[in-house]
Amino acid sequence: KHMKDKDAVVLYWAIDRFGDESLKKCLLASDRRKMSYQDWEMKRFDDICTVCHDDLFLKRELHAHPCNHAFHRTCFLKWMETRETPKDQLCPNCRQAVLAIRNHHGSDSKFVAECLGESGRPTKNYVLRDANVLKMQTEDYINMQHKQTMETLKCVQADYMSGRKGKSSAYLEDCESEMEKLEQRMEIYNEMYCVFMEGGMQRHDSMTTAWNYRDEMTKIKTRKLKEKIENLECIRRDINTLQSELQAISNNRMITPPRTPLLLNQ
Numbered sequence: 001k002h003m004k005d006k007d008a009v010v011l012y013w014a015i016d017r018f019g020d021e022s023l024k025k026c027l028l029a030s031d032r033r034k035m036s037y038q039d040w041e042m043k044r045f046d047d048i049c050t051v052c053h054d055d056l057f058l059k060r061e062l063h064a065h066p067c068n069h070a071f072h073r074t075c076f077l078k079w080m081e082t083r084e085t086p087k088d089q090l091c092p093n094c095r096q097a098v099l100a101i102r103n104h105h106g107s108d109s110k111f112v113a114e115c116l117g118e119s120g121r122p123t124k125n126y127v128l129r130d131a132n133v134l135k136m137q138t139e140d141y142i143n144m145q146h147k148q149t150m151e152t153l154k155c156v157q158a159d160y161m162s163g164r165k166g167k168s169s170a171y172l173e174d175c176e177s178e179m180e181k182l183e184q185r186m187e188i189y190n191e192m193y194c195v196f197m198e199g200g201m202q203r204h205d206s207m208t209t210a211w212n213y214r215d216e217m218t219k220i221k222t223r224k225l226k227e228k229i230e231n232l233e234c235i236r237r238d239i240n241t242l243q244s245e246l247q248a249i250s251n252n253r254m255i256t257p258p259r260t261p262l263l264l265n266q
């Protein structure tokens with residue numbers, strides 16, 4: 001009601017870009033700071049996570065390298081992990097390729113974030129594709145991801161333990177949700193390794209098929225049992241042949257008197 005024209009234009013743009021829910025947060029955040037939306041919009045990259053539009057200080061944050069934009073850790077990782085291809089893993093603010101992430105645990109340049117597609121969970125197809133991209137054996141790739149996930153989990157557990165003295169509940173819940181995500185992820189990699197050792201993890205399905213340990217194991221066990229039955233069917237056919245030979249012999253039909261070597265010698 002009391003908006004100036006300029007503010008209205010900015011608001012229109014904001015609704016168009018972020019949708020209603022985010023707009024509410026934007027307005028609340030600008031109101032808190034007692035500045036116009038436009039001023040706030042100019043400054044928002046500094047102290048706001050542009051993924052969720054909340055204040056950065058509420059949760060753990062990280063910086064994208066090389067552009068140095070800051071985000072909540074979990075918001076940024078979720079954004080990166082739900083991209084379709086590693087090429088899509090760009091900074092949400094400036095669309096530059098993210099080559100590393102930096103947080104209080106230090107910098108990690110060789111591992112930015114897994115690229116898992118819409119579900120944000122490891123699936124057979126994304127794992128096979130990324131192992132191929134990195135020119136790694138499937139089992140080595142799964143092993144590496146499991147190890148990496150475990151190391152990250154240890155860091156997050158440390159964040160959680162140190163945060164219990166004095167950090168907000170938003171901070172602790174953020175740690176908890178990441179710990180849960182990482183534990184689930186380790187379990188999936190564990191299951192994938194078991195399936196691989198049973199001879200699975202070979203062929204691609206459709207890209208969107210969610211990981212299902214039971215389904216994978218059922219497929220493998222079914223195939224193996226069918227192969228065994230097939231082999232035994234061959235043996236049964238061999239036995240039948242031998243039995244009819246035996247029958248023929250016992251009926252004296254197969255045995256003809258030999259040319260005796262004694263006669264040939266004369």
Ligand SMILES: [Zn+2]
Nearest residue numbers: 049052072075
């Ligand atoms: Zn955020």
Ligand SMILES: [Zn+2]
Nearest residue numbers: 067069091094
């Ligand atoms: Zn950026």
